[in-house]
Amino acid sequence: xxxxxxxxxxxxxxxxxxxxxxxxxxxxxxxxxxxxxxxxxxxxxxxxxxxxxxxxxxxxxxxxxxxxxxxxxxxxxxxxxxxxxxxxxxxxxxxxxxxxxxxxxxxxxxxxxxxxxxxxxxxxxxxxxxxxxxxxxxxxxxxxxxxxxxxxxxxxxxxxxxxxxxxxxxxx
Numbered sequence: 001x002x003x004x005x006x007x008x009x010x011x012x013x014x015x016x017x018x019x020x021x022x023x024x025x026x027x028x029x030x031x032x033x034x035x036x037x038x039x040x041x042x043x044x045x046x047x048x049x050x051x052x053x054x055x056x057x058x059x060x061x062x063x064x065x066x067x068x069x070x071x072x073x074x075x076x077x078x079x080x081x082x083x084x085x086x087x088x089x090x091x092x093x094x095x096x097x098x099x100x101x102x103x104x105x106x107x108x109x110x111x112x113x114x115x116x117x118x119x120x121x122x123x124x125x126x127x128x129x130x131x132x133x134x135x136x137x138x139x140x141x142x143x144x145x146x147x148x149x150x151x152x153x154x155x156x157x158x159x160x161x162x163x164x165x166x167x168x169x170x171x172x
Contacts, residue, residue, distance in 0.1 A: 005021075005024065008020060008086050011079065011082055011083050011086055012083060012086060016046065016083075019039055019042055019043065019090075020043075020086060020087070020090045022039060023039065023043070023090035023091075023093045023094050024093070025093075028093060028094070028097050029097075031097075033098065033101050036094055036097055036098050036101070037098065039094055040091060040094045040095060040098065043087050043090050043091040043094060044091055046087045047084055047087035047088050047091060050080055050081075050083050050084035050087060051084055053077070053080055054077040054080050054081050054084060056068075057075070057076075057077040057080070058077060
């Protein structure tokens with residue numbers, strides 16, 4: 001669950017909070033695309049900086065690296081990790097807005113192209129070629145060339161009856 005704006009204000013310095021405040025929604029909608037790209041770059045660099053400091057502090061605490069400052073005691077990375085999450089969420093909002101602007105521009109471009117194609121089709125000359133000579137009587141029937149064997153309807157059951165008669169003779 002995301003932090004409130006008041007929690008973000010507590011975590012961030014004043015010079016860090018102003019760009020993050022622009023990443024919230026009434027202000028985010030008013031920014032131009034170039035400003036959004038610039039804001040995304042700044043947020044990405046701040047997130048990376050906080051991530052690197054948190055990693056370094058964890059390495060020092062585990063004994064994998066030497067402390068760089070004069071104090072051997074390293075402070076907790078808890079607040080810095082929360083600050084990194086604030087930058088990450090702000091970057092996500094900005095990236096979503098940039099993507100939405102990109103898809104709206106692409107949709108407008110495609111709609112304009114489709115309108116141009118439709119206008120070209122509507123303004124193209126109609127092509128109805130002359131059909132040439134046509135038959136006045138329509139299609140002519142073709143003769144069926146297969147031989148059809150006609151069976152007398154009176155002889156249809158003759159074979160079955162003869163088999164029955166032969167079986168009856170054998171049984172008797």
